[in-house]
Amino acid sequence: MNAAVPRPQSTPLYDGLTPQDEAALARFDGALAPHEPDSELLNGTPARSLTEALATLVEGLTRIDVDRVRRRQSWWHRFTGADLEARLELEVAVRSLRDDMQNLAQAAAAAERASRAMRADIPRLEAAQADHENLIDETSAFLVGADGRNPVTARLERRLGNLQALCASNRLARAQMLLAVDHLGALLDRYRDVEQLLFPVWQQHALAVAQSAAPLADRPGLFDQFKSAHGRLAEALVPAKEATP
Numbered sequence: 680m681n682a683a684v685p686r687p688q689s690t691p692l693y694d695g696l697t698p699q700d701e702a703a704l705a706r707f708d709g710a711l712a713p714h715e716p717d718s719e720l721l722n723g724t725p726a727r728s729l730t731e732a733l734a735t736l737v738e739g740l741t742r743i744d745v746d747r748v749r750r751r752q753s754w755w756h757r758f759t760g761a762d763l764e765a766r767l768e769l770e771v772a773v774r775s776l777r778d779d780m781q782n783l784a785q786a787a788a789a790a791e792r793a794s795r796a797m798r799a800d801i802p803r804l805e806a807a808q809a810d811h812e813n814l815i816d817e818t819s820a821f822l823v824g825a826d827g828r829n830p831v832t833a834r835l836e837r838r839l840g841n842l843q844a845l846c847a848s849n850r851l852a853r854a855q856m857l858l859a860v861d862h863l864g865a866l867l868d869r870y871r872d873v874e875q876l877l878f879p880v881w882q883q884h885a886l887a888v889a890q891s892a893a894p895l896a897d898r899p900g901l902f903d904q905f906k907s908a909h910g911r912l913a914e915a916l917v918p919a920k921e922a923t924p
Contacts, residue, residue, distance in 0.1 A: 690817040698825035698832040707838055710814050714807035714849065716800055725786070725793040726859060729866050732786040736779045736873075737916045743772045745909050769889040773882060780878060787870045794863045797856045804853055811846050815839065869915060877915050881908040 692710055696703045818839045825832045884905035 690821050692814070692817045693821045698822055698835060699829050701831055703821070703835055704831065704838070707814070707818060707835060710810075711842065712807060712810055714804050716804075725790040726863055726866060729783075729786040729790040729863070729870065732779070732783040733866070733870070733873075733916055736776065736783055737913070739772070739776050739779050740909070740913055740916065743769070743909070745906050766889045769885055773885050773889065776878075777882075780874065783870065784874065787867060787874070790863050790867060794860055794867065797860050797863075801853060801856055801860075804849060804856070808846060808849050808853070811842055811849070815842055815846065818842075873912065873915055877908070877912045881905075881912045884908045 692706055693703055696706070818835065822832070822836060822839065825836075827833055827836055884901075885908075887901055888905045
């Protein structure tokens with residue numbers, strides 16, 4: 680004796696219908712609320728742009744030979760004008776790094792916007808995911824024992840399979856957004872340290888060295904402060920370069 684075929688379970692969404700009814704497709708479609716990501720999240724890769732901007736600042740900083748500035752301050756270099764050349768090169772480097780900082784600020788602003796968009800988008804994605812999972816449960820129960828050879832039933836089963844795939848993709852997207860928010864947060868913290876504290880101090884000391892009228896040998900503390908600020912700025916920036924994905 681053949682086993683009895685299970686009858687479709689009644690669910691609130693599909694109450695009064697069978698899997699062969701066209702209206703079941705309409706109810707599925709009506710219950711489906713796709714999640715639309717914030718348009719800010721479609722504007723490229725802010726983390727990479729910010730990392731690359733930080734790396735550019737590193738490259739500009741490493742081109743500055745700090746000790747060369749000091750070496751060019753002997754009486755001979757002052758006699759030949761090489762000390763002035765070294766100071767002018769340092770002034771040019773300061774201006775170049777200012778430009779790099781402006782580019783970095785733009786990348787940081789884009790990263791901040793993307794971070795805010797992701798933080799706002801995650802709860803919306805979670806809400807849509809909960810709705811989708813409820814729809815999957817109801818539709819799966821509704822299709823228990825249904826004849827998949829029926830064209831309408833087959834279409835509903837296909838919709839269900841696509842929704843299950845979407846849910847799996849959304850779970851991955853949520854995990855990726857959480858990681859991206861953390862990564863952007865770390866990069867933005869480093870940027871704020873550089874922008875608000877380390878670069879202004881470095882710039883002040885660099886200009887003081889470049890514009891000093893007295894030989895550096897007569898003001899050793901001036902150069903030592905610049906070299907220390909240079910080292911702190913480089914130390915803060917180098918990890919950003921190494922973290923490029």
